[in-house]
Amino acid sequence: xxxxxxxxxxxxxxxxxxxxxxxxxRKLDARGLKDAPMMARKMKESGLIPDLxxxxxxxxxxxxxxxxxxxxxLQESAFLVRNELYEAxxxxxxxxxxxxxxxxxxxxxxxxNPTFTxxxxxxxxxxxxNVPTCGVVHAQAMISNWKKFKPEHAxxxxxxxxxxxxx
Numbered sequence: 001x002x003x004x005x006x007x008x009x010x011x012x013x014x015x016x017x018x019x020x021x022x023x024x025x026r027k028l029d030a031r032g033l034k035d036a037p038m039m040a041r042k043m044k045e046s047g048l049i050p051d052l053x054x055x056x057x058x059x060x061x062x063x064x065x066x067x068x069x070x071x072x073x074l075q076e077s078a079f080l081v082r083n084e085l086y087e088a089x090x091x092x093x094x095x096x097x098x099x100x101x102x103x104x105x106x107x108x109x110x111x112x113n114p115t116f117t118x119x120x121x122x123x124x125x126x127x128x129x130n131v132p133t134c135g136v137v138h139a140q141a142m143i144s145n146w147k148k149f150k151p152e153h154a155x156x157x158x159x160x161x162x163x164x165x166x167x
Contacts, residue, residue: 001142004149005106005157006097007048009068010116012036012134014060024058024086035134035162036064040071042165043136051103052078054096055110056085064134065110078104085111090119090151100146107146123156135161 012032021027028036043049049072055065062081069079082096093115100107113131120128120137131137138157141149 001144002105003140004143004146005048005050005138005140006149006154007043007050007106007108008093008116008119008131008137008139009039009064009108009110010113010131010133010135011056011058011061011110012039012064012067014133026058026060028060028063032060032064032133036067037071038165039134039136039160039162040068042160043068044071046160048106048136048138050074050078050106050108052080052100052106053108053110054080054082054085054100056088056112057081057083058086058112061085061110061112065108068108068110085109087112088115090115090122093119094149094151098147098149102145104146119151120156120159122151123154126156126159128159131159132161132163135159 012035014026015029055061117131123139139154141154
C-alpha cells in the first residue's frame with residue numbers, strides 16, 4: 001500500500017463580460033490572472049508538487065492549470081486535457097482520476113463548481129461552504145493504484161484559497 005495525493009482545484013476567476021462567448025470559452029479575468037500564478041507559487045512553496053495535471057477542457061480551467069504546470073516545471077506530457085471534466089458529476093471526476101497512470105503518485109485535477117465543493121464536502125466529512133475560484137482541496141488515499149480511489153477512503157489534508165494568502 002502506498003500514499004496517493006490529489007488536489008482538486010477549481011479554476012481561477014473568469015469573466016462573464018464577454019458578449020456572445022460560449023461558457024466553455026470564457027477567459028480568466030484580471031483577478032484570475034493574478035490568483036492562478038500566485039496559488040501555483042504557494043502550492044509549490046508548500047511542497048504540493050504533482051507528477052500529473054488533469055484539466056477540464058474549458059478555457060478558464062485549462063488556463064489556470066497551465067499556470068500551475070509552468071510553476072511546477074512539468075513537461076507538457078504531464079498535462080492532460082479531459083473535456084468530460086466540464087460539467088462533470090463527482091462520479092465522472094472520480095472516473096477520470098481512476099484512469100490516471102499509477103506512476104503518478106500526486107495528481108492535480110482542475111475543474112468546476114458545484115462539483116468541486118460537493119467533492120470537498122464528501123472527503124472525510126469535511127464541511128466547506130464553497131470552494132472559491134482557484135481554491136485547492138488536498139486529499140490523500142492509501143491505495144496502490146488510482147483505480148482503487150474512493151472518496152470515502154480519502155482523507156482530507158488541507159484547503160487553500162487565494163484570500164488566505166492575500167490578506
